[in-house]
Amino acid sequence: MKKVFLLLLFLIFGVSSHGAAEQKVSILLYHSIDEFTGHGLKGLYVTPENFEKQMTYLKEHGFTLLTFEQWQEREKVNKPIFITFDDGYKNNLKAYAIFQKLKTPNFQPKATIFAISDFVGRPNRLTAAELKALADSGIFSIQSHTATHPDLTKPTTNYEYQFKASKEKIERMTGKTVFVLSYPFGKFNERVLEEAKKYYQYGLTDNPLIHTENGKTNKNYLIPRQYIFYSTTLEEFARIVE
Numbered sequence: 001m002k003k004v005f006l007l008l009l010f011l012i013f014g015v016s017s018h019g020a021a022e023q024k025v026s027i028l029l030y031h032s033i034d035e036f037t038g039h040g041l042k043g044l045y046v047t048p049e050n051f052e053k054q055m056t057y058l059k060e061h062g063f064t065l066l067t068f069e070q071w072q073e074r075e076k077v078n079k080p081i082f083i084t085f086d087d088g089y090k091n092n093l094k095a096y097a098i099f100q101k102l103k104t105p106n107f108q109p110k111a112t113i114f115a116i117s118d119f120v121g122r123p124n125r126l127t128a129a130e131l132k133a134l135a136d137s138g139i140f141s142i143q144s145h146t147a148t149h150p151d152l153t154k155p156t157t158n159y160e161y162q163f164k165a166s167k168e169k170i171e172r173m174t175g176k177t178v179f180v181l182s183y184p185f186g187k188f189n190e191r192v193l194e195e196a197k198k199y200y201q202y203g204l205t206d207n208p209l210i211h212t213e214n215g216k217t218n219k220n221y222l223i224p225r226q227y228i229f230y231s232t233t234l235e236e237f238a239r240i241v242e
């Protein structure tokens with residue numbers, strides 16, 4: 001009887017702590033790391049100065065930065081967090097420089113760039129050689145944000161091109177596996193999720209609440225993310241990540 005009781009306690013404790021750990025992990029969403037000079041949406045920029053303050057906060061507060069290669073380890077490390085950048089902008093090199101500056105034996109920066117495969121090499125985007133160098137740095141994982149950044153919910157979408165061809169193209173650039181997709185504009189429907197499952201292990205939204213809304217159905221293809229904006233203060237940042 002006592003054994004059964006102990007087992008029950010273990011199960012309850014095990015299950016609840018597992019649940020708590022899973023909810024705690026933040027996945028942050030960035031686009032441009034640059035001064036805003038009037039191009040595009042200001043909200044999609046974070047200045048290098050603010051980005052450095054935010055990453056320094058993570059460093060000083062004992063966070064462990066992860067990429068999706070380590071998704072299964074997120075419950076085993078201290079304060080797991082995922083840093084992601086959508087669209088593959090060239091200014092993400094500024095984030096790279098900041099990570100190199102902050103890197104110590106105890107703080108190993110990791111982040112994921114979601115590149116748009118057909119946009120690679122355009123004037124304001126990272127080139128194939130830069131993506132390869134970032135992937136080889138051990139800091140960045142390069143994953144897919146589709147081939148041309150379409151609204152994937154449109155019935156005319158060529159999923160094989162957007163999902164399979166983009167994955168293969170980025171894999172040829174970096175020599176590393178592409179297994180994570182971030183949905184352009186955060187838009188998806190049932191069809192998008194079914195198609196994504198053919199080529200990817202994980203799908204990322206741009207919605208911080210999606211995970212809890214949808215429960216465990218399609219869990220790995222509805223991973224929530226938290227936007228960090230131009231206007232996000234360090235106090236707000238701390239509230240988001242803690």
Ligand SMILES: [Zn+2]
Nearest residue numbers: 086087184185
């Ligand atoms: Zn995008």
